[in-house]
Amino acid sequence: MPIRAMTGRGAALLALAAVLCSFAASTQASELFVSNEVDDTVTVLDGESYKVLATIPTDQRPRGIVETPDHKAVLVCDGDSSNIDVIDTKTLKVTRKLETGPDPETLAMSPSGDKVYVSNENNALVTVLDYATGKVITQIPVGIEPEGLAVTRNGGSVVVVSESTSMAHFIDTRTWQVVANVLVDTRPRIAEYTPDERYLWVSSEVGGTVSVIDPRSHEIVHTMEFRIPGVDKQYIGPVGVRFTPDGRLAFVALGRANRVAVVDPKTYEVQQYILVGQRPWQLAFSPDHTKLYVANGLTNDVTIIDVSSLRAVKSVPVGRLPWGIAVVP
Amino acid sequence: MTGRCALGASGLLTLALLAGVSQSFGAPAAAGSAAARTFPIVYLREAYPGPGIMPSLLETHPDDLGLAGAQEAEYEINTTGKFLGWHFKLYVVTLPAGADVAARARQMLTGGPEVIVADLRADDLLRLADVPSAKDSLILDMRTDEDSLRQQQCRANVFHILPSQAMRADALAQFLVEKRWTRWFLLQGPTRQDAVYAADVRRSAARYGARIVAARSYDYNPGSLRSDTGYQQIQTQMPLATQVGSDYDVLFVADQTDLFGDYLPYNTFDARPVVGTQGLVATAWTPAFQSYSALQMQHRFKLFAHRDMFERDYGGWLAVRIVGDAVMRGRQTSPDGMRAYLRSDSFLVAGFKGQGLTFRRWDQQLRQPVLLAQPLMVVSMSPQNGFLHPGDTTDTLGFDEPETQCRFAR
Numbered sequence: 001m002p003i004r005a006m007t008g009r010g011a012a013l014l015a016l017a018a019v020l021c022s023f024a025a026s027t028q029a030s031e032l033f034v035s036n037e038v039d040d041t042v043t044v045l046d047g048e049s050y051k052v053l054a055t056i057p058t059d060q061r062p063r064g065i066v067e068t069p070d071h072k073a074v075l076v077c078d079g080d081s082s083n084i085d086v087i088d089t090k091t092l093k094v095t096r097k098l099e100t101g102p103d104p105e106t107l108a109m110s111p112s113g114d115k116v117y118v119s120n121e122n123n124a125l126v127t128v129l130d131y132a133t134g135k136v137i138t139q140i141p142v143g144i145e146p147e148g149l150a151v152t153r154n155g156g157s158v159v160v161v162s163e164s165t166s167m168a169h170f171i172d173t174r175t176w177q178v179v180a181n182v183l184v185d186t187r188p189r190i191a192e193y194t195p196d197e198r199y200l201w202v203s204s205e206v207g208g209t210v211s212v213i214d215p216r217s218h219e220i221v222h223t224m225e226f227r228i229p230g231v232d233k234q235y236i237g238p239v240g241v242r243f244t245p246d247g248r249l250a251f252v253a254l255g256r257a258n259r260v261a262v263v264d265p266k267t268y269e270v271q272q273y274i275l276v277g278q279r280p281w282q283l284a285f286s287p288d289h290t291k292l293y294v295a296n297g298l299t300n301d302v303t304i305i306d307v308s309s310l311r312a313v314k315s316v317p318v319g320r321l322p323w324g325i326a327v328v329p
Numbered sequence: 330m331t332g333r334c335a336l337g338a339s340g341l342l343t344l345a346l347l348a349g350v351s352q353s354f355g356a357p358a359a360a361g362s363a364a365a366r367t368f369p370i371v372y373l374r375e376a377y378p379g380p381g382i383m384p385s386l387l388e389t390h391p392d393d394l395g396l397a398g399a400q401e402a403e404y405e406i407n408t409t410g411k412f413l414g415w416h417f418k419l420y421v422v423t424l425p426a427g428a429d430v431a432a433r434a435r436q437m438l439t440g441g442p443e444v445i446v447a448d449l450r451a452d453d454l455l456r457l458a459d460v461p462s463a464k465d466s467l468i469l470d471m472r473t474d475e476d477s478l479r480q481q482q483c484r485a486n487v488f489h490i491l492p493s494q495a496m497r498a499d500a501l502a503q504f505l506v507e508k509r510w511t512r513w514f515l516l517q518g519p520t521r522q523d524a525v526y527a528a529d530v531r532r533s534a535a536r537y538g539a540r541i542v543a544a545r546s547y548d549y550n551p552g553s554l555r556s557d558t559g560y561q562q563i564q565t566q567m568p569l570a571t572q573v574g575s576d577y578d579v580l581f582v583a584d585q586t587d588l589f590g591d592y593l594p595y596n597t598f599d600a601r602p603v604v605g606t607q608g609l610v611a612t613a614w615t616p617a618f619q620s621y622s623a624l625q626m627q628h629r630f631k632l633f634a635h636r637d638m639f640e641r642d643y644g645g646w647l648a649v650r651i652v653g654d655a656v657m658r659g660r661q662t663s664p665d666g667m668r669a670y671l672r673s674d675s676f677l678v679a680g681f682k683g684q685g686l687t688f689r690r691w692d693q694q695l696r697q698p699v700l701l702a703q704p705l706m707v708v709s710m711s712p713q714n715g716f717l718h719p720g721d722t723t724d725t726l727g728f729d730e731p732e733t734q735c736r737f738a739r
Contacts, residue, residue: 103628122628124408144408145625163622164679165409166658181412183658186679187622206679232722234684256683 030287033074033087033326034295034302035062036319042076042085043318044092047286047327050304050316054092058085064106065324068131069113074326077104077118084116084129089328098134101127106324108149108158110173117158119146126160126171138176142169148190152197157215161188161202168202168213180218184211190282192241194250194265203238205255210238212268224252224268231257240283242292244307251292251305253280260294262310276303277315281322287329295322365416368662370652371437372399372645373457374448375424384591387704389636395448395471396421397634398642399649404633406653413657419446419649430456438462442664444469446648447487448641451475458484467664467671469651471644476525479692479728483735488671488693490613490644490651494522495529496727497611500699500711501581501604502533503725507713510578511539514601516571516593518584519548526583526606537716541581543573549589567596581605608703611711614643615702620710623681643680647695651678682710689724692735696723 030047035058042062044054059081067074067089074087077100084104086096103122109115115137116129124144128137143165150159158171161184168191170180185207192201199221200213212222226236237255243265244250250263259273260280277296280303284293291313292305301315302322380390391397403419410416424433430453437443442465447454451473458468468487470478478484479493492500505511513534517527527544534541547570556562571580571593580597582605584590590607602608616627616637630638630646638646651671655661659670670676672693677685682698689696701709712718716725724730 103625121625122632143412144405144629145622164405164625165412166679167409167412169412178412183409183413186654186677186685206683206685207677208685234721234723237683 030327030329031089032284032293032302033065033067033076033089033328034318035065035076035323035325036300037061037063037297037321037323039319039321040078041319042074042087043322045302045316045318050302050314052318055319056087056092056094058094059083059097063323064104064119065326066107066109067326067328068109069111071328074328075107075109075116076326077107079103079105079121084118096134098129098131099136100129101125101136101139105145105147106149108151110151110155111153112155115155117149117151117160119149119160121145121147121163124162124165126158126169128176140171140176140178142171142178143167143181148188148192148202150191150193150200152193152215159191159200159215161191163187163189166204166207168200168211170215170218182211182213182218182220184213184220185209185223189239190241192243195243195245195247199265201241201250203241203252205237205239208233208236208238210241210252210263222268224263226252226254226257226261226270226273228254228257228259228273231259239281240294242283242285244285244289249307251283253283253294255279255281260292260305272310274305274310274312276305276312277301282324284325284327286327293325293327295325297321297323364414365410366414367416367418368410368652368656369444370403370417370419370649371443371445372396372419372421372448373424373434373437373445374422375428375430375450375453376426377450378426380587383587384589388587391634391636391639393634394639395641395645397636397645398630398638398647399446399448399471399645401630401633401642402646402649402653406649406657409653409657415657417649417653417656431460434460434463438466442466444652444664444667446471446645446652448472448645451478454478454487455482455484458487465665467667469648471648472641475522476529476728479694480734483692483737485693485737486668488651488668488688488695490647490695491640492611492613492697492699493694493727494526495532496694496699498526498529498533499536499726500611500701501609502530502537502539503711503713503716504609504701504709505579505604506537506539507715510602512542512576512578513539513581514571514573514575514577514579515541515544515581515583517544517546518582518586518588518590519546520586522585523583526585530581530583530605542575542577545570545573547589549592563592564596567592568598571596572598577601579604580608582607609701609708610703611699611701612640613697613699614638614640615700615707617702617705618681618700618707620707621681621683626681647678647680647686650680654678684723687721689730691730691733692728694727696721696726698723699726 032045034043042056059078061079062076064077084098085094088095100118104118105121108117118127126140143162145163168182185204187206202211210224235256240253250265252261262272278298280294294303303315470489582590593603655667661667661670712722
């Protein structure tokens, strides 16, 4: 998903923070919601002390997790229960469940928050839900094992990647038609627009590459590879992708290579590899973008990277097999 | 053995097949949607006699073993094909038991070279590969694990999907060495294949620093469990067969035809685990495997075939996926071009093993991590940590380039 407008340290945030979380004293108050695929829980961490504030039981196999644009709720896909848990960010309780159709793996919201896009992994579908009513608006057939979703800022286009078909499918949200299919390297996982939306990056876990697609021509303009001294090529499996809002840096989680690559999006040069926990999967920024959070699937923790120094500051334990992270200011 | 497809390939089927061939590699043929080009894949199998009495009733031999995997993959590559203007068609040819494979192959290949997914035993695979008109075909061997086909008997037109016996022995050996269970008792069945596997076990021991401290040959007539007191016979027989003077850590059984290996666990004279062709086995696939998105594959397959997915299904699935990749990703449409592509650095196929799978150029064996599984559980996956290789760590399994005896006569 494109980066939201940055939330500053302004009075509005202070007021919001005071209302949302009485236990967090800092002006930086924020919370991390981490989906734990095996535990069937979401761990809530305080965004400053990284202490566990709550462990929220979900339905089975929670993976994809996002916050609503108004930050009032966090939505998590429960793959084996075929629904979405809606977590109230104030009470930290599941307040609603949305039916999604079989095996929802991950999800994205429209910029206005009125629609939820869900990838149904077992059914080769994208399900579009009306968030207010929970009703299915439409279902769009795509490739096999659809996973990562990206929505443009104007809400006009949704991209979904299909792991087994190895494609990025571009969906026009006015007609709900697939308008283009771009073959990328094997087992694509995540699609992420650059902040200016001029390019779409698609990570291919088994192919070991990131494809850069021009969303107007639907052509691949560049394919990035990663070389890490001492690490076998087959262990390099790109998954999570995030850009700083100024577009100066990109971060790519490299799965079994246990590192996050720092890439210059202008030159596609890798500046650095940051060692994190094992099998880093999805990434998320703190609201002020000074920290990058990494969910490490095999070490059951979240690594905190300081964005200015590009150093891993610490890792904090969460539940088993952490998959994704949503951050709420 | 009657599957869902026509048995004993009649003239009709051959005709259909030839029709598919004639339109395959020339001008794009319009079929179905306006721009879709049809790409034929031949699935060739023989209705071999069933395995007879198996020690366990839980051993199943579905009629569509292997084929269902290929058909699931046909559906999957057509999903991609739909978006790229390709339609793949699997032509299933089932030869009657004892058929003359070479004669049928010659007949089949009159229209030119083909892409053939071979669900054939080793001897029949060679008969197919050696037909002169098959020279320029691409044959994907989805069934065998014989070492000889990857060594002296290798063929330039054949690519092997499933791990060889040597790879399987090495996969187990690495695990045992990692556990420091390095004193092995080798119990070998009566068949020629058992002897080959036993030789692989000895080779693995030498490679990885384990020792064969005892070795014995054994023949046993199965079926005892059918009688009411069968378990008593087995409970007497197996300790006798496994009473050896030397102390060992693990019993390595070489029983490729399932005569007695499954009787061994808990019936050995000493309290020792059983590995090899039974007990803990090395395999490319098991219905119990769920990692690396395999869970989704198991779900998909069950919805499609209404049963569990076994190793040969995985072989068929992977073979057809490889064809799809060669056509749509490699942009190759001739068997010759596809063969070159499969041998190139550009080729890589995903097979739920957490890494891309590629072919070894020296023997055209698919390199892959190998699962170590007991009936209900995957125990581990080899290569094990710490077994290193200057190139690809999966080349620690089986015959590496310096050891190969394969010389492709081209």
